[in-house]
Amino acid sequence: xxxxxxxxxxxxxxxxxxxxxxxxxxxxxxxxxxxxxxxxxxxxxxxxxxxxxxxxxxxxxxxxxxxxxxxxxxxxxxxxxxxxxxxxxxxxxxxxxxxxxxxxxxxxxxxxxxxxxxxxxxxxxxxxxxxxxxxxxxxxxxxxxxxxxxxxxxxxxxxxxxxxxxxxxxxxxxxxxxxxxxxxxxxxxxxxxxxxxxxxxxxxxxxxxxxxxxxxxxxxxxxxxxxxxxxxxxxxxxxxxxxxxxxxxxxxxxxxxxxxxxxxxxxxxxxxxxxxxxxxxxxxxxxxxxxxxxxxxxxxxxxxxxxxxxxxxxxxxxxxxxxxxxxxx
Amino acid sequence: xxxxxxxxxxxxxxxxxxxxxxxxxxxxxxxxxxxxxxxxxxxxxxxxxxxxxxxxxxxxxxxxxxxxxxxxxxxxxxxxxxxxxxxxxxxxxxxxxxxxxxxxxxxxxxxxxxxxxxxxxxxxxxxxxxxxxxxxxxxxxxxxxxxxxxxxxxxxxxxxxxxxxxxxxxxxxxxxxxxxxxxxxxxxxxxxxxxxxxxxxxxxxxxxxxxxxxxxxxxxxxxxxxxxxxxxxxxxxxxxxxxxxxxxxxxxxxxxxxxxxxxxxxxxxxxxxxxxxxxxxxxxxxxxxxxxxxxxxxxxxxxxxxxxxxxxxxxxxxxxxxxxxxxxxxxxxxxxxxxxxxxxxx
Numbered sequence: 001x002x003x004x005x006x007x008x009x010x011x012x013x014x015x016x017x018x019x020x021x022x023x024x025x026x027x028x029x030x031x032x033x034x035x036x037x038x039x040x041x042x043x044x045x046x047x048x049x050x051x052x053x054x055x056x057x058x059x060x061x062x063x064x065x066x067x068x069x070x071x072x073x074x075x076x077x078x079x080x081x082x083x084x085x086x087x088x089x090x091x092x093x094x095x096x097x098x099x100x101x102x103x104x105x106x107x108x109x110x111x112x113x114x115x116x117x118x119x120x121x122x123x124x125x126x127x128x129x130x131x132x133x134x135x136x137x138x139x140x141x142x143x144x145x146x147x148x149x150x151x152x153x154x155x156x157x158x159x160x161x162x163x164x165x166x167x168x169x170x171x172x173x174x175x176x177x178x179x180x181x182x183x184x185x186x187x188x189x190x191x192x193x194x195x196x197x198x199x200x201x202x203x204x205x206x207x208x209x210x211x212x213x214x215x216x217x218x219x220x221x222x223x224x225x226x227x228x229x230x231x232x233x234x235x236x237x238x239x240x241x242x243x244x245x246x247x248x249x250x251x252x253x254x255x256x257x258x259x260x261x262x263x264x265x266x267x268x269x270x271x272x273x274x275x276x277x278x279x280x281x282x283x284x285x286x287x288x289x290x291x292x293x294x295x296x297x298x299x300x301x302x303x304x305x306x307x308x309x310x311x312x313x314x315x316x317x318x319x320x321x322x323x324x325x326x327x328x329x
Numbered sequence: 330x331x332x333x334x335x336x337x338x339x340x341x342x343x344x345x346x347x348x349x350x351x352x353x354x355x356x357x358x359x360x361x362x363x364x365x366x367x368x369x370x371x372x373x374x375x376x377x378x379x380x381x382x383x384x385x386x387x388x389x390x391x392x393x394x395x396x397x398x399x400x401x402x403x404x405x406x407x408x409x410x411x412x413x414x415x416x417x418x419x420x421x422x423x424x425x426x427x428x429x430x431x432x433x434x435x436x437x438x439x440x441x442x443x444x445x446x447x448x449x450x451x452x453x454x455x456x457x458x459x460x461x462x463x464x465x466x467x468x469x470x471x472x473x474x475x476x477x478x479x480x481x482x483x484x485x486x487x488x489x490x491x492x493x494x495x496x497x498x499x500x501x502x503x504x505x506x507x508x509x510x511x512x513x514x515x516x517x518x519x520x521x522x523x524x525x526x527x528x529x530x531x532x533x534x535x536x537x538x539x540x541x542x543x544x545x546x547x548x549x550x551x552x553x554x555x556x557x558x559x560x561x562x563x564x565x566x567x568x569x570x571x572x573x574x575x576x577x578x579x580x581x582x583x584x585x586x587x588x589x590x591x592x593x594x595x596x597x598x599x600x601x602x603x604x605x606x607x608x609x610x611x612x613x614x615x616x617x618x619x620x621x622x623x624x625x626x627x628x629x630x631x632x633x634x635x636x637x638x639x640x641x642x643x644x645x646x647x648x649x650x651x652x653x654x655x656x657x658x659x660x661x662x663x664x665x666x667x668x669x670x671x672x673x674x675x
Contacts, residue, residue, distance in 0.1 A: 155450070158468065
């Protein structure tokens with residue numbers, strides 16, 4: 001397999017130009033960076049950059065923000081740069097706008113859940129054509145709503161069906177047992193509660209409400225409709241905010257993604273004070289184009305290993321690397 | 330037909346054993362802090378999901394959980410015995426007899442403790458279709474006389490009726506009735522032995538010995554050299570030990586002397602092969618190991634069936650110990666130490 005000729009280049013310049021260099025020359029993937037410190041003597045006093053990349057976190061925040069709204073981030077045509085501070089400021093601004101809406105939405109969802117659960121619980125007792133408030137406020141009789149499994153029901157019927165202090169009224173039958181209510185004088189309440197506990201009665205606390213179970217369920221259902229309308233209004237407001245902020249957010253996202261990648265390349269640089277050194281390989285055919293791009297960035301110095309003698313050693317190593325990377329690809 | 334049924338039991342029992350609890354399951358169960366956690370784990374992670382499908386773990390009670398586990402064991406018995414009946418050895422009758430006797434003894438225990446009505450709450454209603462007993466009538470008894478009335482027409486009446494004439498039998502009914510009732514099991518076994526395969530005879534002889542040896546040992550530990558009571562209970566038609574060996578064992582002065590003598594019997598080598606502190610736990614461990622080996626390698630379908638059921642019962646006993654341990658807040662390692670047949674990373 002023929003190995004393309006490559007040349008080793010060394011770029012040095014002020015730290016202020018490092019990002020510009022990386023964006024102009026490295027982002028397209030044709031430049032293969034090497035750890036600059038490998039080509040430098042330790043005694044020169046250079047060191048690799050050790051920095052935390054702030055952009056992945058920003059990318060994640062923006063993705064979370066969009067996910068929270070239920071929208072997706074789309075690419076934008078215009079490429080812009082954004083600083084970490086600018087991106088964080090944008091995130092904070094949008095989050096603040098949405099925060100109060102989310103708080104209200106959360107409350108509405110909790111109320112809705114309560115209504116749905118209440119309706120579901122009362123649905124087992126529709127046959128009770130009595131005012132629940134009157135029943136639960138009896139002065140002398142304790143009332144318990146719940147579920148009696150079949151195994152407990154059989155034992156109850158065998159032993160307690162004729163007990164004058166216990167009345168169990170099945171309201172709904174299922175394969176597993178009976179939803180029902182039992183009544184007992186308040187004086188016998190503890191003893192009877194114990195009996196039903198031993199019969200595996202699963203007591204259900206029904207939310208306090210006025211009216212028959214049918215009426216209560218209708219009230220819950222109408223409440224759910226009102227809450228759904230309010231939730232739709234909240235969603236509309238959230239959508240409006242998104243429409244307004246979508247473009248800046250998508251631009252920031254695209255920029256942050258790109259800057260995250262570029263920032264990651266900084267770790268190949270060797271730095272001393274305000275000077276950086278960067279080393280890497282370029283295809284020999286691209287040398288002219290590469291140097292022209294570098295010329296557009298002020299104060300950079302480029303050294304290209306011209307002679308075969310100078311580049312042969314590096315060519316062999318990079319050829320071997322390339323051969324292995326091609327095989328594994 | 331018999332061969333096909335035989336192969337069916339071998340395959341089915343071994344396949345069912347494949348669904349047993351793993352050491353990881355036991356560790357997870359022993360680490361539970363509440364009974365609902367235990368119920369939830371059994372329901373969501375083990376083969377007990379089906380039998381617990383109707384149970385809401387949040388409302389799990391010990392009684393109900395143990396009842397459902399025993400229901401599962403009974404269901405496994407019935408599933409395997411459907412095959413067993415077709416090959417001519419009707420040990421299903423023996424299982425029902427054992428289940429009946431267990432219920433009678435439970436009822437008697439509640440009578441002895443002065444809480445006869447509480448038997449209702451542990452009554453396994455799923456047995457009602459198979460038993461000769463009217464279990465709900467048992468739940469209504471208030472004293473020994475009403476118990477006898479509930480047993481009229483059953484074979485158990487004649488075994489327990491003599492106790493009615495004993496003075497000072499109150500609060501000791503269980504201890505007095507157990508030998509008479511358990512004797513029915515041994516009588517049934519001796520009857521079955523007439524037609525049983527050698528494998529089945531070996532199983533039950535060993536089962537009997539590993540049950541009776543700890544009973545006699547406990548008697549020796551508590552009462553010393555009183556051989557007569559234990560002598561009365563022995564059924565030499567079932568044991569694998571010679572009469573002379575039993576005589577030597579029964580003459581032991583105390584529990585330690587009994588163990589010394591035991592080490593000279595055919596079971597001595599097995600007992601020496603494991604570490605133990607209590608003979609009853611060691612006997613359980615040996616029986617477990619024997620059953621596991623024979624489940625895998627025996628070609629006698631009845632032996633495989635019996636071994637599988639013994640292992641299934643052991644699993645339920647283990648779970649019961651875990652439930653008790655969780656209920657009393659014991660640490661996980663202490664609970665795991667009470668289990669038989671569980672290898673766990675200490």
